[in-house]
Every structure is written in structure tokens, then in C-alpha cells.
């Protein structure tokens with residue numbers, strides 16, 4: 525799964541093509557003691573250029589829970605698809 529994602533370069537334009545407006549964020553950093561952070565959030569694609577790879581966005585984000593920068597998994601937010609889980613998580617503690 526992970527290797528498949530690495531070969532396919534998803535960009536902001538790809539997300540817009542899917543008619544999605546937000547990204548799903550997932551922190552891959554560690555907390556004190558070595559625990560995985562796994563802090564999740566959402567980010568709007570507004571203002572990002574179409575040709576920007578999602579991985580590049582991940583490299584620029586900093587997680588405010590663990591303080592980790594540049595280790596954020598960024599994906600299209602599949603929850604926007606009708607019928608999927610409408611769970612929403614706060615984005616206020618993610619910095620660009």
C-alpha cells in the first residue's frame with residue numbers, strides 16, 4: 525500500500541480533479557517516550573498551486589502536538605465522498 529502510494533504522485537490538481545477541497549493529514553512523528561503521534565487533521569487545498577505534490581505540503585507542515593516538522597502524511601480526504609464517514613477533526617493546531 526505504502527509503496528503504491530509512493531510511486532503515484534498525487535498533486536493538489538489531482539485532489540481538485542476528484543472534486544475534493546480538503547486534505548487529510550496524519551502525523552508520522554513521535555512523542556516523548558517513542559510513542560507514535562498519529563495526530564490527524566484536515567487542511568483546505570485553497571491557495572495551493574495545482575502542480576504541487578501532496579508530499580511537498582507534508583514536508584512544510586508542523587504538527588503542534590509532537591512538534592514534528594516535515595513528517596506529515598497528506599492524502600486526499602476521502603471522507604468527502606458521499607456515504608463515507610463524515611467525521612471531521614479540527615485543523616486549528618496545524619501550521620502551514
Ligand SMILES: [Zn+2]
Pocket residue numbers: 551552553554561562563587588589590591592
Ligand atoms: Zn505529531
